[in-house]
Amino acid sequence: MTRKKQLGKIFLHAFIIVFGLCMIYPVLWMVTGSLKNNSEIITGSLNLIPPAWRWENFATGWKGFGGITFGTFFKNSLIVTSLSTLGTVLSSACVAYAFTRINFKFKGFWFAVMLATMMIPGQIILIPQYIIYNKLGMVGTYIPLxxxxxxxxxxxxxxxVQFMVSIPQELDEAAYMDGCTKYSIFAKIIFPLLKPAIVTTIIIQFYWKWDDFMGPLIYLNKPQSYTVSLALKMFADSSSRTDFGAMFAMSTLSLLPVFIIFLVFNKYLVEGISTSGLKG
Structure with a gap:
């Protein structure tokens, strides 16, 4: 029986390693492709090791287009992503607090409506939103994003909401006894206890917004305001030669902010989930 368990563990670990390599291979291919020239990328097939390490691809890619360096595109993406993530954390926490701690008319109905909005494809509201922002003169700015x-x-x-309902109501009652209002209870008690949910929101929302391509494509019309995801598309030119090496180099750099965010917050995410201890 012990031998069977050992063989099972070996098989399981081997399967996970092979599956993990299959999942990470495209990323490794892109990273190593950033050190190759066009012919090596096109004819090199699945080979990961570049014949020569061409670091000049990073310098070429960083120059950008039309005198606009990729530093500008990275700055634009950081502005849009950071403000969007901050807004998502604060506003979602406030709405969740209202649904879990405040009684108001038709609360169940509005909660159902809120859940129903998750089932609406973003493409359905894309045109109405664009018309509204265009009439308000906001197209071409970061406001719609x-x-x-x-x-x-x-x-x-x-x-x-799912995390907040696990926070004991007795904390609110004790705070009321000490003279706290609903606003101070949220700011001083509930919001700090939401760390696991907040960290998860930061990681997911930052990733989603950093990789967003459709939004910038629809609302931004000046190259100097482009985000990284939109700027990377500018490397591909159907009428002339595409510099795949520079494209892969900037794509590799574009992964760094997301990777750093995950490394910084992953520790707090794991600690929060494993030590929150608020279930009942």
């Missing part, structure tokens, strides 16, 4: 996130996101509201 940032503003909606300051009014709550259904997915993260639901996530925070």
């Amino acid at each position: 940032i503003l909606p996130h300051w009014f709550g996101q259904a997915f993260f509201i639901y996530q925070m």
Whole structure:
């Protein structure tokens, strides 16, 4: 029996390693492709090791287009992503607090409506939103990319509601006895206890917004305001030669912010989930 368990563990670990390599291989191929020239990328097939390490691809890619360096595109993405993530965290936490701690008319109905919005494809509301922002003169700015996130996101509201209902109501009652209002209870008690949900929201929302391509494509019309995801597309030119090496180099750099965010917050995410101890 012990031998069978050992063989089972060996098989399981071997399967996980092979599956993990299959999952990470495209990323490794892109990273190593950033050190190759076009012919090596096209004819090199699945080979990961570059014949020569061409670091000049990073310098070429960083130059950008039309005198606009990739530093500008990274700055634009950081502005849009950071403000959107901050708005998502604050607004979703406030809405979740209202659904879990405040009694108001038709609360169940509005909660159902909020959940129903998660089932609506984003393409359905794309045209009406564009018409509204265009009439308000906001097309060409970052406002359409940032503003909606300051009014709550259904997915993260639901996530925070599920976590918030596990926080004992006795904490609120004790705070009321000490003279706290609903606002101070939220700011001083509930919000700090939401760390696991907040960290999860930061990681997911930052990743989603950093990789967003459709939003910048629809609302941004000046190259100097492009985000990284939109700028990477500019490397591909159907009428002339595409510099795949520079494209892969900038794609590799574009992974760093997401990777850093995950490394920084992953520790708090794991600690929060394993030590929250608020279930009942």
